Amino acid sequence: MNLEWDVIASKLAWRGRFPVVIDRLRAREDGREMDYTYLKLSGGAVTVLGLDDENRAICVRQYRHPTGQVMLELPAGHVDRNETPAACAHREFEEETGLRIGDLESLGSFVPVPALSGFRMHMFIGRNLSQGEASLDESEILEVVRVPLCELREQILDDQYDHAGMISTVLIASQRGLLPE
Structure with a gap:
C-alpha cells in the first residue's frame, strides 16, 4: 500500500x-x-532546559492566547533565518531570562504537531549560567521562575503541565541521565 x-x-x-x-x-x-x-513555519524552534547551580530549572510563566492560560514553560523561541538552533538557544535563553548559558548540549529534535505543521522543536540543556541581559520581544510579558528539578519532574509525571517542549526536554534529559536525581 x-x-x-x-x-x-x-x-x-x-x-x-x-x-x-x-x-x-x-x-x-x-x-x-x-x-x-x-x-508554513520555517526555521523551527528551540526549547532550553537551563539549570542553575542549585539544580533548579529556569522556567518562564507567560500567557498563551490559543489556550487562554498562563503556562509554565522552558525558555523557547523560533530559529531566525540563517541562525543555527544552538545559536537560537543561546539568544532566546538570554533574551527571556537575562542569563547566559556557558555549556549547551543538544538533546535532539521532534515535530510537535505534524498534522498542523512540519516545523521541528530542537531541545537543549544549558549549564554554567551567568548574568546576561534580558531583551523581551514586544509581544512578551514573562515571569522567570526557578523550579527545583525534582519538583518539576514529579509535576510533569503528575500531568500538571501542557507544554510539549518542556515535557519532552525534561523527560529526555532525565532518561539520558543528564539530570541529578
Missing part, C-alpha cells in the same frame, strides 16, 4: 505571523484528491 500523497497545487491562504498554506493533494494509492491546510 502506498501511503504518500503528491502536491498538485499550493496556495498561500493567509500571510501573517504564521503563514497558512492550502495544498491540493492526490493520493498515490488510489488517485483521490483533497485540500490540506497547514501552517
Whole structure:
C-alpha cells in the first residue's frame, strides 16, 4: 500500500505571523484528491532546559492566547533565518531570562504537531549560567521562575503541565541521565 500523497497545487491562504498554506493533494494509492491546510513555519524552534547551580530549572510563566492560560514553560523561541538552533538557544535563553548559558548540549529534535505543521522543536540543556541581559520581544510579558528539578519532574509525571517542549526536554534529559536525581 502506498501511503504518500503528491502536491498538485499550493496556495498561500493567509500571510501573517504564521503563514497558512492550502495544498491540493492526490493520493498515490488510489488517485483521490483533497485540500490540506497547514501552517508554513520555517526555521523551527528551540526549547532550553537551563539549570542553575542549585539544580533548579529556569522556567518562564507567560500567557498563551490559543489556550487562554498562563503556562509554565522552558525558555523557547523560533530559529531566525540563517541562525543555527544552538545559536537560537543561546539568544532566546538570554533574551527571556537575562542569563547566559556557558555549556549547551543538544538533546535532539521532534515535530510537535505534524498534522498542523512540519516545523521541528530542537531541545537543549544549558549549564554554567551567568548574568546576561534580558531583551523581551514586544509581544512578551514573562515571569522567570526557578523550579527545583525534582519538583518539576514529579509535576510533569503528575500531568500538571501542557507544554510539549518542556515535557519532552525534561523527560529526555532525565532518561539520558543528564539530570541529578
